Amino acid sequence: MSDDLRQKAGDxxxxAYVxxxxxKVGAALRARSGAVYVGCNVENVAYPEGTCAEAGAIAAMVAxxxxxxVEAYVIAGSPMPVTPCGGCRQKLAEFGKPDVKVTMATVSGVEEVMQLSELLPGAFGRGHMDI
Known part of the structure; x- marks a missing residue:
């Protein structure tokens, strides 16, 4: 894990608009090119209409x-590292290979690292769409 991802996700x-x-949650993704894209969670009074930090970082990357x-870092102000929600796990699986490392962290410095394949075993992917 690179220190720059930790710093950018924390910043x-x-x-975050919460x-x-x-x-508050922050996420940073390192693209294959080496560029880093970030996102934070953005809530809405109509709760399901909010955006997760990971989704924001993915949107910035695609834009x-x-x-x-090739690398992800997610940080939250919680007592233990917070894993991405189910929807974000699927979004991450769309743009990262199964062996990509995802570091989940707390603002106090506790970290947990998992591969995407561990976060979303049996992920639905392009192969399921082949006819």
Whole structure:
């Protein structure tokens, strides 16, 4: 895990818009090119309409013209590392290979590292769509 991802995820976490849960999350993805894309969670009074940090980072990456990341870092202000939600696990699996490392961290420095394949075993992928 690179220190720059930790720093960028922590910095963008500060910008999270969370007036309802007060639970800030930041995410940083390193694309294959080496560029880093970040995202933070953005809540909405209509709860299901919010955006997760991981989804924001993926959207920034795709908007920049990239479609693959090789490393991810997610940080939250919780007592233990928080794994991405189910929807974000599927989103991450769309743009990262199964062996990509995802580091989940707390603001106090506790980290847990897992591969994408561990976060979403049996992921639905392009192979399921082949006819």
């Amino acid at each position: 963008v976490r500060d910008n 007036p309802y849960s007060n639970f 920049a013209g990239e479609t693959e990341f």
